[in-house]
Amino acid sequence: MPQFIAQHLPILQVIVPLIAAPFCALISVRNGAWWLAFVTSLVTFAISVLLFAATFDGEIISYHLGGWAPPIGIEYRVDMLNAFVLTIVSGTGVLTLLYARASVAHEVDAKQHGLFYTAFVLCLTGLLGVTITGDAFNVFVFLEISSLATYAIVASGAKTDRRALTAAYNYLIMGTIGATFFVIGLGLLYMITGTLNMADLAQRLLEHGDSRTLRMGYAFILVGLGLKLAMFPLHQWLPNAYTYAPSAVSAFLSATATKVAIYVLLRFLFSVFGFSIPFEADILFLVVLPLALAGSLIGAYIATYQDNLKRLLAYSSISQIGAMLIGVSMLSASGLMAAIIHLFNHAVTKASLYMVAGAYAKEAGTVSIRELRGVGRDMPFTTAAFVVGGMSLIGIPLTVGFISKWYLVEAALMRGWWPVVIVIVVSSLIALIYVGKFIEAAYMHPAPQGIIRREAPLTMLIPMWIFAGLSLFFGINSSLTSEAAARAAQGLVAASSLIWQ
Amino acid sequence: MHHHLILRVVAKLLLPFILLYALYVQWHGDYGPGGGFQAGVIFAVGFVLYALVYGVDELTRILPRPVLITGMIAGVILYAGTGLVGLFQGLTFLDYNGLAADSRHGQEWGILLVELGVGITVASSMTAIFVAFATREPDIDDEDW
Numbered sequence: 068m069p070q071f072i073a074q075h076l077p078i079l080q081v082i083v084p085l086i087a088a089p090f091c092a093l094i095s096v097r098n099g100a101w102w103l104a105f106v107t108s109l110v111t112f113a114i115s116v117l118l119f120a121a122t123f124d125g126e127i128i129s130y131h132l133g134g135w136a137p138p139i140g141i142e143y144r145v146d147m148l149n150a151f152v153l154t155i156v157s158g159t160g161v162l163t164l165l166y167a168r169a170s171v172a173h174e175v176d177a178k179q180h181g182l183f184y185t186a187f188v189l190c191l192t193g194l195l196g197v198t199i200t201g202d203a204f205n206v207f208v209f210l211e212i213s214s215l216a217t218y219a220i221v222a223s224g225a226k227t228d229r230r231a232l233t234a235a236y237n238y239l240i241m242g243t244i245g246a247t248f249f250v251i252g253l254g255l256l257y258m259i260t261g262t263l264n265m266a267d268l269a270q271r272l273l274e275h276g277d278s279r280t281l282r283m284g285y286a287f288i289l290v291g292l293g294l295k296l297a298m299f300p301l302h303q304w305l306p307n308a309y310t311y312a313p314s315a316v317s318a319f320l321s322a323t324a325t326k327v328a329i330y331v332l333l334r335f336l337f338s339v340f341g342f343s344i345p346f347e348a349d350i351l352f353l354v355v356l357p358l359a360l361a362g363s364l365i366g367a368y369i370a371t372y373q374d375n376l377k378r379l380l381a382y383s384s385i386s387q388i389g390a391m392l393i394g395v396s397m398l399s400a401s402g403l404m405a406a407i408i409h410l411f412n413h414a415v416t417k418a419s420l421y422m423v424a425g426a427y428a429k430e431a432g433t434v435s436i437r438e439l440r441g442v443g444r445d446m447p448f449t450t451a452a453f454v455v456g457g458m459s460l461i462g463i464p465l466t467v468g469f470i471s472k473w474y475l476v477e478a479a480l481m482r483g484w485w486p487v488v489i490v491i492v493v494s495s496l497i498a499l500i501y502v503g504k505f506i507e508a509a510y511m512h513p514a515p516q517g518i519i520r521r522e523a524p525l526t527m528l529i530p531m532w533i534f535a536g537l538s539l540f541f542g543i544n545s546s547l548t549s550e551a552a553a554r555a556a557q558g559l560v561a562a563s564s565l566i567w568q
Numbered sequence: 569m570h571h572h573l574i575l576r577v578v579a580k581l582l583l584p585f586i587l588l589y590a591l592y593v594q595w596h597g598d599y600g601p602g603g604g605f606q607a608g609v610i611f612a613v614g615f616v617l618y619a620l621v622y623g624v625d626e627l628t629r630i631l632p633r634p635v636l637i638t639g640m641i642a643g644v645i646l647y648a649g650t651g652l653v654g655l656f657q658g659l660t661f662l663d664y665n666g667l668a669a670d671s672r673h674g675q676e677w678g679i680l681l682v683e684l685g686v687g688i689t690v691a692s693s694m695t696a697i698f699v700a701f702a703t704r705e706p707d708i709d710d711e712d713w
């Protein structure tokens with residue numbers, strides 16, 4: 068039996084949640100759907116950890132669906148990079164589901180819980196599927212599974228605020244445009260190569276050389292993924308979606324959805340396109356880098372003006388996504404490594420911060436910074452977790468944020484890009500303003516009269532502090548994450564045809 | 569409910585043919601254009617037509633919400649279950665070769681079952697979406713705008 072499981076790990080990663088999801092809708096026992104979803108996420112996390120351990124030494128696992136060998140059949144391909152992302156996604160799934168029990172009971176109608184957890188687990192399925200597959204069209208299918216489920220779980224925040232419905236609708240329109248662009252791009256690639264397997268695509272694109280169709284395909288895929296990952300001018304769906312979604316959903320999505328989209332971007336840029344023509348690198352330098360720089364500054368700047376804590380965090384996410392894209396567009400092994408390590412570091416930081424916001428929403432009934440004055444005295448543990456997460460956003464030493472910023476600045480210096488270094492530092496300083504604004508309100512101001520606030524329950528505090536603890540632990544001892552990120556970056560570098568310094 | 573006599577009679581006459589046609593598209597999917605998705609939509613159209621002419625309440629009496637949800641789930645489980653059979657036979661997921669004595673018939677059985685799963689899920693989802701929209705009570709009365 069262990070050998071059977073070991074042999075089928077890649078497919079079990081996806082079908083365990085896929086099969087469990089519909090049963091969540093059937094269970095009518097109180098909290099039954101939650102239990103099923105939680106146990107499922109535990110199983111998927113165990114599988115991810117096994118895959119991570121199996122690929123850590125550079126081994127690549129390939130699984131052929133239906134017994135059809137690639138490039139004809141669908142291939143699931145696990146290497147260091149996707150095992151790393153799989154672990155982030157499924158680990159976040161476990162912790163947010165643990166947190167969701169109390170939070171969702173407060174924010175979603177009891178009779179919708181079955182369907183809510185169905186959509187949640189389907190979203191998990193989609194994100195894991197996108198990450199694990201080695202087939203370009205399969206990426207699109209799973210991207211749609213996760214996105215459709217995401218629209219539904221964002222909309223389920225409508226009990227507390229009806230604006231969740233318009234936010235979800237906006238997200239649906241933008242997400243669908245993104246997916247359409249992505250699939251048009253795939254169509255163009257299919258037109259010139261006649262294949263959809265990523266490894267095969269890379270090979271044939273290299274032989275194909277330059278053509279207008281290839282350039283169009285590249286542009287469509289870049290813009291489509293840009294929408295999905297909320298690249299700066301295409302980020303309009305993100306603030307509302309994250310603000311009005313139930314808090315557990317915001318925590319889950321901020322740590323996984325955009326991260327998986329960045330993973331897909333990396334996979335396509337390096338493993339599929341591989342910079343075989345100069346056009347691809349030029350676009351990255353002339354378009355993506357300026358947008359990333361602008362995004363990291365403007366996102367942080369807008370965040371300083373927000374009164375809604377969840378919206379503040381959403382704009383901060385846009386700024387941090389900018390930082391990751393800066394790392395990607397450096398086109399160097401160190402820049403890539405900085406982007407990949409920031410993927411993990413930002414995931415744990417943002418998840419803990421959204422969990423804090425959710426705890427305020429439940430216990431204080433508000434996420435408005437003005438109304439949360441003096442909350443540090445009433446909810447000491449929750450607010451302390453915010454301080455840890457906030458320090459990580461700024462990039463103060465001993466937090467993961469510092470590690471990311473360090474590698475990012477180092478990579479920029481290696482390329483001699485001084486202006487980029489300045490932008491990274493300035494966006495950190497702006498982060499100091501918006502984080503400081505909340506910390507000041509929470510600790511320095513007296514609480515408004517006649518408000519009773521109690522500390523959040525343990526089921527919310529534990530996952531929140533696990534994330535906060537992780538952002539401290541990996542900030543002090545980053546050997547595991549930096550080693551994994553470095554190996555993943557090397558894998559991508561080896562796959563592309565750029566000449567490296 | 570005594571007006572629109574012609575509509576009601578014609579709708580009732582058409583219904584069996586719509587459902588039969590859906591089944592034709594379903595089973596013919598192996599050899600020509602068609603398959604579970606198209607068949608599921610056509611099958612659902614039969615029920616939508618029924619609801620349009622006889623009212624949504626009549627439809628929800630025949631197909632209550634739990635039945636529709638069970639249908640959606642059953643289709644997915646049939647699809648995934650067909651895939652799992654291969655897994656337990658020592659092959660890979662969705663490998664149909666082991667479903668019958670020889671691999672050719674196995675493939676045929678596999679695609680038939682998988683498409684049936686798609687058809688069931690699509691038909692129940694389409695009907696459920698229609699019912700969800702048609703039975704939705706507006707939050708604000710028309711006069712209160």
